[in-house]
Amino acid sequence: MQLLKDKIRKYGKVKEGNVLKVDSFLNHQMDVSLFREMGKEFKKRFAGEEINKILTIEASGIGIACLVAEELQVPVVFAKKTQTKNIAGDVYTSKVESYTHGRVYDIIVSKEFLGEGDKVLLIDDFLANGKALEGLCALVEASGAELVGAGIAIEKGFQVGGEILRSKGIHLESLAIVDGMDEKTGEIMFRE
Amino acid sequence: MQLLKDKIRKYGKVKEGNVLKVDSFLNHQMDVSLFREMGKEFKKRFAGEEINKILTIEASGIGIACLVAEELQVPVVFAKKTQTKNIAGDVYTSKVESYTHGRVYDIIVSKEFLGEGDKVLLIDDFLANGKALEGLCALVEASGAELVGAGIAIEKGFQVGGEILRSKGIHLESLAIVDGMDEKTGEIMFRE
Numbered sequence: 001m002q003l004l005k006d007k008i009r010k011y012g013k014v015k016e017g018n019v020l021k022v023d024s025f026l027n028h029q030m031d032v033s034l035f036r037e038m039g040k041e042f043k044k045r046f047a048g049e050e051i052n053k054i055l056t057i058e059a060s061g062i063g064i065a066c067l068v069a070e071e072l073q074v075p076v077v078f079a080k081k082t083q084t085k086n087i088a089g090d091v092y093t094s095k096v097e098s099y100t101h102g103r104v105y106d107i108i109v110s111k112e113f114l115g116e117g118d119k120v121l122l123i124d125d126f127l128a129n130g131k132a133l134e135g136l137c138a139l140v141e142a143s144g145a146e147l148v149g150a151g152i153a154i155e156k157g158f159q160v161g162g163e164i165l166r167s168k169g170i171h172l173e174s175l176a177i178v179d180g181m182d183e184k185t186g187e188i189m190f191r192e
Numbered sequence: 193m194q195l196l197k198d199k200i201r202k203y204g205k206v207k208e209g210n211v212l213k214v215d216s217f218l219n220h221q222m223d224v225s226l227f228r229e230m231g232k233e234f235k236k237r238f239a240g241e242e243i244n245k246i247l248t249i250e251a252s253g254i255g256i257a258c259l260v261a262e263e264l265q266v267p268v269v270f271a272k273k274t275q276t277k278n279i280a281g282d283v284y285t286s287k288v289e290s291y292t293h294g295r296v297y298d299i300i301v302s303k304e305f306l307g308e309g310d311k312v313l314l315i316d317d318f319l320a321n322g323k324a325l326e327g328l329c330a331l332v333e334a335s336g337a338e339l340v341g342a343g344i345a346i347e348k349g350f351q352v353g354g355e356i357l358r359s360k361g362i363h364l365e366s367l368a369i370v371d372g373m374d375e376k377t378g379e380i381m382f383r384e
Contacts, residue, residue, distance in 0.1 A: 029305040030254075030268040032261045058251035059270065062222075066255045067262075069224045076222045078251065113221040 001041050001175040004153065005190055007034060012188060014181045018156070020188070026153060027060035027125050032067065038175060039067035042123070042151040045173040046072075049148050051121045053077060055114065055140065057107060057132055064153060065123040072121070077114060079107040079139060092142045096135040099128065107135050111143070118145035127152040127174060130161025137170070154178060157191050193233050193367040196345065197382055199226060204380060206373045210348070212380070218345060219252035219317050224259065230367060231259035234315070234343040237365040238264075241340050243313045245269060247306065247332065249299060249324055256345060257315040264313070269306060271299040271331060284334045288327040291320065299327050303335070310337035319344040319366060322353025329362070346370060349383050 013021040025031040051072055056065035057079045069076045081096075082105065091108040098105060114120070122136050133150055140147045149171030155162045157177040165172050177191035205213040217223040243264055248257035249271045261268045273288075274297065283300040290297065306312070314328050325342055332339045341363030347354050349369040357364050369383035 023302065024304065025267075028269065028272070028302055030258065030261075030270070032258050032268060033265070035258065036262065059254060059272070062251060062254040063258045063268065066222065066224050066227065066258050069222075070228065070259075073225070075217075076224060076255065077220065078222070080220070080251070110215065110220055112216065 001038065003034065003037055004176045007031070008154065008176055008178070008190075009188060014183045014186050014188065016183055018158070018181060018183075020154070020156070020178060020181060022154065030063045032063070035064050035067040038064060038153060039069075039071040041175060042068045042121075042173065043071040046121060046149060046151065046171075049121075049171075050119050051148050053114070053118045053120050053145075054123050055079065055109070055120050055136055056123045057081070057136060060126075061124040064125055068121070068123050068151065076123075077109060079109045079136060082106050082108055092139045094135040094138040094142070097131050099131065107132075107139065109139050109143075114139065114143040114145055116144040118143070119148050120145050121148050122150040123152075124150070125153045127155040127161045127165075127172075128159040130159075130164050133161065133165060137165075149173065151175075193230065195226065195229055196368045199223070200346065200368055200370070200382075201380060206375045206378050206380065208375055210350070210373060212346070212348070212370060212373060214346065222255045224255065227256050227259040230256060230345060231261075231263040233367060234260045234313075234365065235263040238313060238341060238343070238363075241313075241363075242311050243340050245306070245310045245312050245337075246315050247271065247301070247312050247328055248315045249273070249328060252318075253316040256317055260313075260315050260343065268315075269301060271301045271328060274298050274300055284331045286327040286330040286334070289323050291323065299324075299331065301331050301335070306331065306335040306337055308336040310335070311340050312337050313340050314342040315344075316342070317345045319347040319353045319357075319364075320351040322351075322356050325353065325357060329357075341365065343367075 152174040155174035180189040344366040347366035372381040
């Protein structure tokens with residue numbers, strides 16, 4: 001998606017350790033007009049698929065998910081991150097290992113809002129090692145819902161997440177795939 | 193706002209300890225078409241005010257904030273909750289006491305995205321004791337930005353938050369004010 005790539009080139013900051021900071025428009029300050037265009041683009045890319053629910057994960061996936069949801073006229077459910085030890089039986093739960101924060105946390109979703117008959121599109125802002133997305137897939141599977149696919153704003157193509165998910169046959173659409181970054185020059189290389 | 197009150201009456205669940213569960217449409221599963229109408233309503237209620245930024249707090253404020261932001265054609269910034277002890281100097285920080293979780297956490301916002309010249313509307317899903325909103329007000333004040341007002345989906349009118357904020361002269365607009373709940377009958381009383 002050219003508009004997103006342009007934004008990344010213009011406002012993205014390459015930091016040490018393959019970190020791409022896009023917090024001026026994607027995940028701290030949010031450019032909702034960009035999210036609207038992303039919503040339209042996901043609608044095109046998943047045209048023909050039956051989708052009745054979007055599942056995302058707090059916090060930075062929520063904004064994008066809401067705009068996609070409005071395009072598709074479906075509700076959003078967001079999985080909650082928790083470190084609570086005793087989780088009640090009325091939720092599906094999955095473990096996610098955070099690369100950035102170096103810890104494991106649980107994600108939960110209420111059984112009320114995900115289940116058999118649901119046709120679910122996952123939405124998130126970033127895909128790197130794919131741990132969060134794998135966690136969401138596990139929630140969908142546990143619930144008996146059907147996974148339609150996953151829509152990602154920015155995929156780090158040089159990390160393993162995208163490859164793992166595609167090799168499982170998941171319909172993954174990333175609006176911008178970054179194949180490399182140079183922290184010295186600030187250059188960002190996109191996959192064509 | 194009648195539509196919101198109707199949803200609360202139809203889908204809200206009154207639980208022990210003055211808890212109002214609205215997670216089927218507001219803060220776990222999210223009815224984005226409702227958020228759109230809320231966005232339009234806030235636009236009306238703050239008509240004539242100059243607003244160039246919306247500030248909310250993760251996670252459940254983000255969805256509503258995005259739809260309001262699209263109506264007002266401004267970006268959203270969401271404050272992040274953190275328990276990190278060492279916070280870098282490039283953020284504004286404030287402490288929030290969580291009534292629900294019985295703990296104190298820090299909220300932060302990058303200095304890059306809030307500052308002098310900003311005219312800020314706060315948006316959140318709930319107002320009860322007002323601690324989160326007071327924290328957001330403190331961030332706005334620390335940044336030198338101007339606080340235009342606060343828009344809330346559901347205010348618990350029998351808790352002190354609304355009164356405290358209004359007594360400070362803050363332009364507070366709540367789309368539904370719950371003045372009482374009966375956990376035995378499930379009845380919910382709204383302020384007229």
